[in-house]
Amino acid sequence: MRYLLRFVSLLLLLCTKVAWAQPQPAKLFASLPDNCPTPDAFAIAPDGSLTLSCPNFADKTLQGELFSISQTGDVTHLATVPSLQADNKANPMGIAYDEDGALYVADARGIKHGRVLKLTFVNQALVKTEVIASGFNPNGLRYHQGAIYVTQLKMPRVKSKNMTSGIYRFPATARNLKMTNTLQDKELIFTVETQNPKIQVGVDGLDFDSLGRLYTTNMGDGDIYQLTLSNDGRVTEQKVTATVPPAARIDGMVFDQYDNLYLAGFAQNQIFKLDNKRKLTKIADYPDNDGSNGQIDQPADLMVYDDKLIISNFDLMKGPGLRNSKHSKPYTLSYIQL
Structure with a gap:
């Protein structure tokens, strides 16, 4: 099955061209404080504000933080993610709220210390933190129909010819x-x-799309997978529905209300749109920059919010295949008007 999926993926890559839409320049949505040098993931809170996770990999002296952001881009501190007696700090990555207002957090501390947490708030004050699961290194996270779905970029304990990654429920x-x-x-x-x-x-x-199908993207290969799930959350059907150029290294993804899928091209400062007809379009492409004017600067995650596509600028990783050349101020969120 793996090789059949890869064959289909190669056919898609050969047959599908990435179209260029009319350029949509990104603008500055919010400037972030010094204790959020590496902004990562978004979730929409019950009160309509935007919640942002900050794992703060750029400065290990900083705790993992959560911030609340208004529709006008005003930033306030929400909570410090507890370490819960662990020696190392929390590194909050993917986040999502449930229907009762609890926040689930992918705490990426490595395989030994990584966890999925449940944070309970009362009047925006953190009152309780519980551990859902541990013993792996979670990254992306979504809540859907009473369950938490989490990705892991690498599974080094799995013996395989190539690196194995996966999704947990x-x-x-x-x-x-x-x-x-x-x-x-x-x-x-x-x-x-x-x-x-x-x-x-x-x-x-x-x-998840509006039909409850789960989508994910392989950062290394560029394949976008569509997974059909049973009522108990098991995968009953899987297929590669499109392929993005692997050099883009897709990180976060989000659907809008029309089932258009937006993708953050982490490596090349790019944003892609896969519309509901499966047409792939590159809607933004930025050279190396410092993000000071709202330019996209190593996008990690995105969220459709108030008719805008909000984008977090991680601005940390550098090396072969990455446009980003250094980590620097300002720390920012960008947006593209939809």
């Missing part, structure tokens, strides 16, 4: 589950081996 009612980080974990619902030898990382962002 946890009931929101679960507590203190221990993962082995192997294929034996029953919570692991999807895995894939990255074929690209130059970019050995796998699935990262994920989101």
Whole structure:
């Protein structure tokens, strides 16, 4: 099945051209404080504000933080993610709210210390933190119909020719589950081996369309997977529905109300749109920059919010294949008007 999917993926890459839409210049949505040097993921809070996670990998002396952002871009501190007696700080990445207002957090501390957390708030004050699962290194996160779906970019404990990555599913009612980080974990619902030898990382962002199908993208290969799920969250059908140029290294993804899918091209400062007819369009492309005027600067995640596409500028990683050349101020969020 893996090789059949890869063959279909190659056909899509050969047959599908990435179109250029009329350029949509990004603008500055919010300037972030010094304790948010690496903004990452978004979630829309019950009060309509935007919640932002800051793992703060650029400065290990800083705690992992959560911020609240208004529709006009005003930034206020929401909470510091608790370390819960662990020696190392929390690194909040993917986040999502449930229908009761609880916030689920992918705490990316590495395989030994990584966890999925449930944070309970009362009047925007953090009053309780619980561990859903641990023993793996979570990244992207979505909540859907009583369950939490989480990606892991790399699964080094899985013996395979190429790097294996995967998606886990946890009931929101679960507590203190221990993962082995192997294929034996029953919570692991999807895995894939990255074929690209130059970019050995796998699935990262994920989101659900209006029909409840789960989508994810392999960062190394550029494949966009459509996963059909059973009522208990198992994958009953999977297919590669489109392929983005692998050099883009797609990170976050989000659907709008019309089932158009927006994708953050982390490596090349690009934003793509896969419309509901499966036409792939590049809608933004920026050279190396400092993000001072709202330019897209290593986009990690995006969210459709108040007729805008809000984009977090991670601005940290550098090296071969990455346009970003250095980490620097200002720390920003950008937006593109939809």
